[in-house]
Amino acid sequence: MIHSNLLRPRDGDALRAELRQVAATSGVPVVFGGEVSSNTLYLSEFHGTRTRGLDGLAIAPRSGLGGRVMAQRRPAAVSDYGSSLSITHHFDRPVLGEGLKSILAVPVVVAGAARLVMYAAVRERGPLGDRVTDLMTTAARRLGQEIAVRDEVDRRVRLLETTGSMLDSDASRTAELRSVHEELADLARSVDDGIIRRRLDAVAARVAASLGQETHHGTRAEEMSPSLTPREIDVISQVALGCTNIEVGRRLSIGAETVKSYLRSVMRKTDSHTRYEAVMTCRRLGLLNS
Secondary structure, X not given: OOOHHHHOOOHHHHHHHHHHHHHHHHOOOEEEEEEEEOOEEEEEEEEOOOOOOOOOOEEOOOOHHHHHHHHHOOOEEEOOHHHOOOOOOOOHXXXXXXXXXXXXXXXXXXXXXXXXXXXXXXOOOOOOOHHHHXXXXXXXXXXXXXXXXXXHHHHHHHHHHHHHOOOOOHHHHHHHHHHHHHHHHHHHHHOOOHHHHHHHHHHHHHHHHHHOOEOOOXXXXXXXXXXXXXXHHHHHHHHHOOOOHHXXXXXXXXXXXXXXXXXXXXXXXXXXXXXXXXXXXXXXXOOOOO
16 A cells, blocks of 8 residues: 655655755745744744744644745835834744744645745845845745645545545556556646656655556666665665764754764665766666656
8 A cells, every 4th residue: 555655755854955946046045944834834944044033833724924824925125124014923032042033934725725934034224126026936836846746646646546446446546547547647737847856756756666567767666766775765765865973863862873874875875976966867767756
């Protein structure tokens, strides 16, 4: 039986990757965000913050800047957070304690609901400008597309699980799974964004591998993919998100030297000379979700 959590990586990891890209391309010193759960926004991902005041903050709809964009489902900004009349001031202590003044918040909207909220901020008064706004809205749109695709994959896999007991034979289950694979491939061809397309291709390749189908290169997926252990896949997945060896070790509860050992094994199996090459090879072979 196939379970959706085997196909879907954590949405927070995708959010972190988008925030890092925004920080690298925009030059904005502080970016952060979080996921919406049960109609509440929980801040969890941070880049450039100096304090822990915002970590884990729970934001209700229409409260503060984040709650406002979550409810309105469109971007909003304040050029002087402390004196702004357009937002409530429930969170002045953690925001001003971080020294943030000019803040842009952008919701990631999927199926008409805000699923995540991304922020860009500086410690000076004044508007952030159109370039930062464009980068943030583009990142939010890209992330929304990816989550929408993940939702659809989960929906189809849940449908397969629900109806599995009612299917007459393994052939019927295989036919349904093949249909999922074909839809994923069609989605990948229809998406313009290269990052999302590669991620879709990776998921499609994993489905193809479970079916024993040929990939678009004409080689059976299991024949072209090196045999990585589950722990090696865990390690290279964290490296693909930009984590250092220490960060990988902390997240997987293993030592940094153990992380290095797994990385060396992955590089040897993928015939790679650097960790970057190993990540790119694993992505190409469909061993990674992102």
